[in-house]
Amino acid sequence: MSSLHPHAKPNAEQLKSMRSWVLFEKLSDAQYKDLQQSLKYQPLSPGETLFSQGDPVTYFYFVHTGQIKLTRLSKEGHEKVFEIVRDQQTFAEALMFSRQPRYPVNAQAITETRVIAINAHAYLRILEKSTQACFTIMASMSQKLHAKVNEIDRLTLHNATYRLACWISDNVTQQDMQADIQLSTPKNVIASQLSIKPETFSRTLKRLETEGLIKVHGNQIAITDIQQLRNSITAERL
Amino acid sequence: MSSLHPHAKPNAEQLKSMRSWVLFEKLSDAQYKDLQQSLKYQPLSPGETLFSQGDPVTYFYFVHTGQIKLTRLSKEGHEKVFEIVRDQQTFAEALMFSRQPRYPVNAQAITETRVIAINAHAYLRILEKSTQACFTIMASMSQKLHAKVNEIDRLTLHNATYRLACWISDNVTQQDMQADIQLSTPKNVIASQLSIKPETFSRTLKRLETEGLIKVHGNQIAITDIQQLRNSITAERL
Numbered sequence: 333m334s335s336l337h338p339h340a341k342p343n344a345e346q347l348k349s350m351r352s353w354v355l356f357e358k359l360s361d362a363q364y365k366d367l368q369q370s371l372k373y374q375p376l377s378p379g380e381t382l383f384s385q386g387d388p389v390t391y392f393y394f395v396h397t398g399q400i401k402l403t404r405l406s407k408e409g410h411e412k413v414f415e416i417v418r419d420q421q422t423f424a425e426a427l428m429f430s431r432q433p434r435y436p437v438n439a440q441a442i443t444e445t446r447v448i449a450i451n452a453h454a455y456l457r458i459l460e461k462s463t464q465a466c467f468t469i470m471a472s473m474s475q476k477l478h479a480k481v482n483e484i485d486r487l488t489l490h491n492a493t494y495r496l497a498c499w500i501s502d503n504v505t506q507q508d509m510q511a512d513i514q515l516s517t518p519k520n521v522i523a524s525q526l527s528i529k530p531e532t533f534s535r536t537l538k539r540l541e542t543e544g545l546i547k548v549h550g551n552q553i554a555i556t557d558i559q560q561l562r563n564s565i566t567a568e569r570l
Numbered sequence: 571m572s573s574l575h576p577h578a579k580p581n582a583e584q585l586k587s588m589r590s591w592v593l594f595e596k597l598s599d600a601q602y603k604d605l606q607q608s609l610k611y612q613p614l615s616p617g618e619t620l621f622s623q624g625d626p627v628t629y630f631y632f633v634h635t636g637q638i639k640l641t642r643l644s645k646e647g648h649e650k651v652f653e654i655v656r657d658q659q660t661f662a663e664a665l666m667f668s669r670q671p672r673y674p675v676n677a678q679a680i681t682e683t684r685v686i687a688i689n690a691h692a693y694l695r696i697l698e699k700s701t702q703a704c705f706t707i708m709a710s711m712s713q714k715l716h717a718k719v720n721e722i723d724r725l726t727l728h729n730a731t732y733r734l735a736c737w738i739s740d741n742v743t744q745q746d747m748q749a750d751i752q753l754s755t756p757k758n759v760i761a762s763q764l765s766i767k768p769e770t771f772s773r774t775l776k777r778l779e780t781e782g783l784i785k786v787h788g789n790q791i792a793i794t795d796i797q798q799l800r801n802s803i804t805a806e807r808l
Contacts, residue, residue: 354715415720423716429709459701466704467694471667473711477592478661480718482653487725491732498736 340373342396342448347371350394350448353422354476355455358468363458370451376441385438391449392424398445402437416442428452492536493564495526500546500555501562518551578611580634580686585609588632588686591660592714593693596706601696608689614638614679621677627670629687630662636683640675654680666690730774731802733764738784738793739800756789778802 342350350356351364359367372391376382382393385404393400395417402415402423414437417423424435459465499522523533537553540546545561547554555561580588588594589602597605610629614620620631623642631638633655640653640661652675655661662673697703737760761771775791778784783799785792793799 415716416723418723421719426709426712426716429705429712431705456705459704463698463701463704466701466708467667467669467697470704470708470711471664473708473715474664474667477711477715477718478653478664480715480722481659483722484718484725485654485656487722487729491725491729494729495732 342373346396354472370454372449374447376445380441382439383435387435389427392428394422394448395419396446399442401440401442404437492528492532497561580611584634592710608692610687612685614683618679621673623676625673627665630666632660632686633657634684637680639678639680730766730770735799
């Protein structure tokens, strides 16, 4: 385990950025000040190990800058990357909540990384004093979970729209540019060609129809505005 | 507010599917049985209202099948869709945790929808008996949140890879198929054309390079295997 800076404390800017994370934002000022006694600042060089599989769980971590790789060794001895934790996120807090005694993974810095170690017992001690404190954090976690589910939904649909619009655009010849055209390929074949799940494909067609870009009649797709369809391809930034 | 089936109870299959949701999976059998007393089954027709903005928060909901639209009216009187809740998810639980007295949105069925209403007080009463019960749910929520963050990461990167591979493929002329080619367009211009954020674009290039499909030298991209690059476009299903 790394112990380059065993007594270093996070600075004011790091404390502020950590506080906006879901596990800390609803703590009272007094609670957060109390927690600060238990914090440890830890800079890591690329490749440096933060903890190893089997080490006792004493801390969970907030990545201030950089990236941490969580890995396990397979039976064959190959490193399997389990998760990449990016900056402004915590990790290993689920182990704390479920009271697991040992880390099931190795944690290693990928780039120059700065983490804040939060003493798991100190954090739980604060929450144990009131279920209300737990509830406010659970409220934030719920909201965050809903936001992520929506983002995945948006990305999946957007991704499918992009593929379908590319495909239609590629299959329209120059002279069709100004007119409506008919595509006679069955929808399930197009979906398969574009590696889009059938239910996502149906929702994508509906979305393009609602936006007035295409009209769907059974297995035929009529394009009402090819230029607008092409514009839609670059409309949203990833 | 809809009150077609005020006394109906969810059936065994619905109870089972609800139990796998993060808020219920870690409840003990006794706790889940206790909770069942407070449940109400509610079928909704398309367009039917479940609750309206300003109604008191008595229940939170699990969507068994169908879709619920959460909306608010804008100052101009337009309906603004705030969230679409799909099946096998809860909603309004954040309001319960944060003890908000009234729903800030309208909830309306989009399709034929079956929801289970969970009495918020009954649920909180179970959790209030022990912070440990809260902690086990918080552990699950943390894990779920990490999984969603990873999925978003994967989708974003995959989406960017697809766009970049499409673009490269479109810009390779037939005679270049067997040979390495050089693209002299600056990377930031390509990223902008494809509506990919610079940091995602850099990660995507690195990924394609790691996979041996391209080689990047400064602002030039050499394609080492155009056929494999084209295959990668349809490698993963959305």
